[in-house]
Amino acid sequence: MNIQLALDRLTKEECIDVVNETREQIDWVEIGTGVIKEYGMDFVRDMKARFPEKTLVADMKTCDAGNHEAKQVFEAGADVTTVMAFAADQTIIDMLKVAKKYESRVMVDLLGVSDTKRITEIQSIGVDLVSLHFGKDMQKSGELEDEYFSILKGQEDLEIAVAGGITVDSLPRVMKHNPDTVIVGSAITKQEHKGKVAEQMKEMIRNYERYYSNSSE
């Protein structure tokens, strides 16, 4: 299980510092939508140059003009870009085509998707990576509940990331659903001891994986 560190509502310097502080514990680095809006593709380029060993996710949240946005972000060095699930199939198809050319990937953000129909549709056009996403504003009046995972039940062929206010306290509940990637933002980036929290989360994941690999032997 990967940890994807989401960099949101931070300055460039804060982004760089928090990745340096958590470098050993995190696997994927996400440049958040707001950070991309503030600093653009130059910062995507800069982050790839600084942290070449990390899978760099640019949270573009594309909803139209997929061909252009995918080219833009992969050219800047992103390994993964995001597109909203409600985008037209053509947008997603165009992005998948560009991703193939750059040997990169497209993650479909399932924010707002509440039935399996759209999941089946995006799979049929070639999507293999999705993120189950309980949005920042939704977090003001609720949290990522177990039932939220039900739309992905039995989806063996999809690689699944999950995001939405995940903390040290909620991580055990999230891990139970065996996502491939756990996306964590504020619970690390807004803490005083960022490295320590990241280390604690990584250790929880290691223990969980150890327990399940032992119990299946």
Ligand SMILES: O=C([C@H](O)CO)[C@H](O)[C@H](O)COP(=O)(O)O
């Ligand atoms: O995608 C995100 C959100 O829409 C803000 O742009 C976040 O990166 C994602 O939710 C993870 O952040 P936290 O919820 O703070 O863990």
